Structures are given as C-alpha cells and as structure tokens.
Amino acid sequence: MAHIDLNLIRTLVKLYETRSVTLTAEQLYVTQPSVSYSLARLRELCADRLFVRTRDGMEPTVIAEQLYVTFQQSLTQIDGAISSRRHFEPALSEQRFRLAMTDLGEMALLPVILRHLHAQAPGVELEVLPLEIDKVDEWLITGKVSAAICSRPLSTPGIERQFIVAERYVCVINERYAPSPDSLTLEQFIRQRHAVIPRSSGHGMAEDVLGSLGIRRKISLVVPHFSILPALLRDSDLMVVLPYQIACTFAASVPLKVYELPFEVAPFDVAIHWQSRSVASPAERWFRKAIIEAVGGGGDDDPARAMLNSEKMA
Structure with missing residues (x-):
C-alpha cells in the first residue's frame, strides 16, 4: 500500500460513513461504477472484503473499521493543511490546535487563552498536552504540537520563541505555620519541611541554585503536579517554591504567607x-498571534492577568 491513491482513501472513508455506494458516488461527485472500481482496488490492496452488502447497506469488516480510523484522521489533517496554506478564516474554522503547557500554565493562562481564541474562532478545537520538558523539542519539530508555553529556553535548531510573561520564584506556606511575619531567613527556609515538583515540570531553577550553593533542605513530599498544592497547603505546614503568579492565585483560595526567597x-x-x-x-x-494577544494584554479582565498586572515583576 506504499503508493495507494488518495482517491481510494476518500472512497473508503465516505463508504464507511454512508454505508451506500450510491451516496458515496453522489458525495464524491463520481459515478457508481467508479466507486465499485475503487472498492475492488481497495479489496485487492488490503486482501480483505472491507465491506459486505446487507439489507441495511454496506457493512464494514473489522479491517475496514481499523482503516477508517487512520484514514479519516489523515484526510482531516491533509485537508486542513492544504486549506490553511491557502487561506485561514478564524470565524469559519473548525481546525484543531495542540498546545503543550504545564499545569501552572493551565491554571494561570489557559482561561484567558481559550476565551480569546473562541472570541475570534468559535469553532476551533484546542487540545492541551501536559508539558514534558525533555520531549517538547521533539513534539514541536515533528508537529505533534502547534506550540508550547514554558519558561525554559529550547535550544534545538528550528524552534523559535517569543516572550509573553515575566515571572519570579517565591515560597509559600500556610499562614498558621509561617515562621516569620515578614521576611524569611535562609535558616528558617532550611528548617521547614518542603513539598517539591519534579524537574520534568519545567521548573527547576530554584533547585539548581540550591544545588550550586550546597544547600540541603528537608523534602517531605514529591508530587507530580502543582495543581494539588492548594489542597495540601490548606492543612499542612509544608513550604513550596513556586512562581509568584501562581502563589497569588493559590493565596486567593488558601490563607498563605508569600515570602521572597532567602x-x-x-x-x-x-x-x-x-x-x-x-x-x-x-x-x-493566527494561533500563535492569538495566544500572544491573550496573554500579553488581550485579557485584562481575567483574574490571573489582573493579578499579574497589579505588581511589576522583580
């Protein structure tokens, strides 16, 4: 099947969807003998009957069902790629875009991004993939994702970047267990029990600095995602290092003390x-431009954006 005609693929997909040679011919604007000929060629190529004529129409075989899933997805991508190269109308598009981002990005940026996208293109689909920092270069190069939002620069040739948000790290703890009403000393920081998130999340800068300084702290909990932290911080004395924007977001629902790092x-x-x-x-x-507009100033009515703009980043 290395040189299969694209028209044969379209015939199989349409025949699967209509279960009718007549309807397939009408929708593909060809004659019924042409559809029958294409089906015969497909059967020869696949070494399978593919469709069996019954009282209810052309019933697909197991092989046809498997082929349909792959062929239908491929045709959608091919048609989308061709049409988007010629012209793109956001208001009419039903294209799917894939965006890789951390759970922090989902919490802080996704609401305003989604609202901005759908204001311009109500029919588009957005699929968010959890960011894996060690794989995202490959995802971008191979086209698995349209874009990725992260703080770590990606140095692989063929990848471009544009700044969207300035950030800094702080540490937080439940107010009931705050070791100081004001600033936090390094000794207090080291004595405290900590929760951490793995480096694969894309947030390892603070860990790198601690390692270079030879500072060891007591790590009591390792969790895969930041999103669980508000529930954990509500009733524990754990301290967490995280970006300022997210600290403020968490502090809106949990009584937290936010410290600058010592x-x-x-x-x-x-x-x-x-x-x-x-x-x-x-x-x-268009997809990239819409994200940049949303995060960079197109969504000041969003709580996360309002919080970010309420204080200049250090």
Missing part, C-alpha cells in the same frame, strides 16, 4: 515556542 534566583521569562517551518501556515500564525 537566596537569589534570577527572574525568568515565560515564552511561547514553535517550529520555524510552521511560519508559512496562516492557521499556525
């Missing part, structure tokens, strides 16, 4: 990354 960690930029080759696609360009 050691220096450089501020960092959150950026959107994409594959260089996708620049030529009008659809991909």
